Amino acid sequence: MLQMILTGLLCGALLGFVMQRGRFCLTGGFRDMYIAKDNRMFYALLIAIAVQSVGVYTLIQFGLFEFTAGSFPWVAVIVGSYIFGIGIVLAGGCATGTWYRAGEGLLGSWIALFGYMFMSAVMKSGVLAPVNQSLQTTQLPSNSLAESTGLSVWVFIILLVAIVLFIVIRELRKPKVMIPTMKQRKTGLAHLLFEKRWHPFFTALLVGLIAILAWPLSVATGRVAGLGITTPSANILQYLVTGDNTYINWGVFLVLGIFLGSFIAAKASGEFRFRMPDAKTGITSFVGGILMGFGASLAGGCSIGNGLVMTAMMTWQGWAGLFFMILGTWTASYFLFVRPRKVAKANANAIASTL
Template sequence: MTTNTNEIQFSKHKKNLYTGSILSFLSILFSVLFSASDATLASVWMLSNVTGFTLQRSRFCFASGFRDLFLFGSGFTLKGILTGLFISTVGFSAIMHWLVPNTGLGMLPPEAHIFPVGLSTITGGLIFGFGMVIAGGCVSGSLYRLGEGYVTSISSILGISIGMILAMMSWDWWNNNVIKYEPTLWLPQIQNIGYSWSIVITTITISALFLLVNYWESKAGIIDTNINENQNPAYTFPEKIFHYFKSIFLKSYSPILGGSILGILGILMFIVKKPIGVTGGLSHVIAIPLTKTGLISSETVSSLNELGGCTSSNESLVNSSFMMTFGVIFGSFVASIISGEFKIRTPKNKNRYLQSGLGGILMGYGATLSLGCTIGAFFSSIPSLSLSGWVFAIALGIGSFIGTKVINRLI
């Protein structure tokens, strides 16, 4: 009976598996072509594919992490985010210690997401947090949903692009009047506390927040459910293989598992090139025509490059930032094809296009101002032991809370 059930389930997904296998082969072929010019690009592309795959299978969205806590009292996704932060912090610290063994020399680890902290961080976080709730998803959420067929993600990404254009056109004002006066604070160099105390402070704070989210859930009456699926035990070799296939490609991942995988991927990405960030590819593509048409100057792009993070770049079109952004979309597409979840989805309420577009504009502006989105300025910045990551997170939370209140009034 079990064998028949597994055979029926496998036959149902056989076509999707074949299509997904072809797409996976194309992805590997792309990486081989990329490696001809730069081996790093191939690695970044493949890791970005896995990132998109993980985001899709776990339905991992930072917007829902904050929104669900404020709207429903559910912290399932937020606990996954905190788990990923904990794992990344340990891994990032080891990498940064290898890059900069002596924190007392005043050097910062190359490529780590350590940004200026101040009014720009707070403003960007508030705007981004509000925008992602209004749009119904963060930047990474919009990218992976685009990969599985959500048409509203197109309007969201278009909005993000418009927001980035507006931010780049006003960047010189922000940089000359605000950002260049803001300090870049790296925890190991504050009072020269070093790596050990920085790791202790960061991991204890993350752990305390994890407990706080659980307490919040208990007050809201949210119950953790753990359903043990043992209806089709695997005995034979084919059954065992199908069990693994089902667990990886068909079943949804829990937020904790999704966050853990993303944390590990962040570490691997840092080893290969730099921490994960998904807005850099968009800003890079946008900056090229803006520079050529004279809407922004090459000096503006240079000042963005100097600050690093998920910003524009003066490299060729196909660079590591480009790979991260578009690799996520492709990875999500493969995941949704294999699982049979890909479908062109249009909203019943056409106002959702406007809502996601306006939210996207706010996210694009906020992400540029903060030098990253929920991944670059938060998920990759806190593990980099940057104070800016925590300030951005607080502003992000406040912006999300305000956005939730607005959504409540609109519903």
């Protein structure tokens, strides 16, 4: 039990610290792909996926543990991921982003987090569990890209690494855009850790390495999985309500560690402060959290579970989930940001034409 607590908290704290300092926000990244035509955060995600994939399959190759992709519940993954994508825009952050932003003192994220935990628990062991299980029964027999095609998994890993290297080299060769920075107040390691702006690609490298570390640490406690947010988040609420110790596992301490690591990073960098949302934002955050919990539970993973981990494991579930959560993000972004601007512009033009 002590090993579970220490390693789970350590891994989570590292992830929370890195994501907070590197502003590793997949919600903003997916949204920016559509609205601002800025793909840097998506490229950063691909880096983290590639790093994790190479590392984890190397560990598997050396026999440290085994991984079975299982079957592919394609209907649940498509529907759930799309709903999850809509939810993260309303909530103002994905599952992991909500945990680390809660650690910064953002009370809107606390509201979204409660909705997310509540609906995840309802979907996994509450009144909606039969609905969840029913939708997941429509499956394809193989979830593994390698098994489905008859190719070695390393073919897909090498292809991904080649694509990522091409993207990274191309992006780093672009002229640098000068971004105004605050006056340097810290020196040495303190400046690098708590003040200097982190490049998203560097942050992604660290996230990928932490994702690799999560596997052996989790496996050592009997949980054969890597980073995961949705089930552990539901487990916390299930444990608090029932007192059943079986809900306590390595993943629970992982997500608590994310909160802790983000809090430490935010306090040390002077970014921690309590921020109360207005009523409209609070309601929107809660609705977003509900949609996140519903979608991630149905899809079998969130932007980390499917978008980072199951993609790295070269599964249909991971890549299909990533595609449809991006599509859901774009849909919500259109109705919340793009369409209102178009309507406002059209109205302004109509008024101007009458003058």
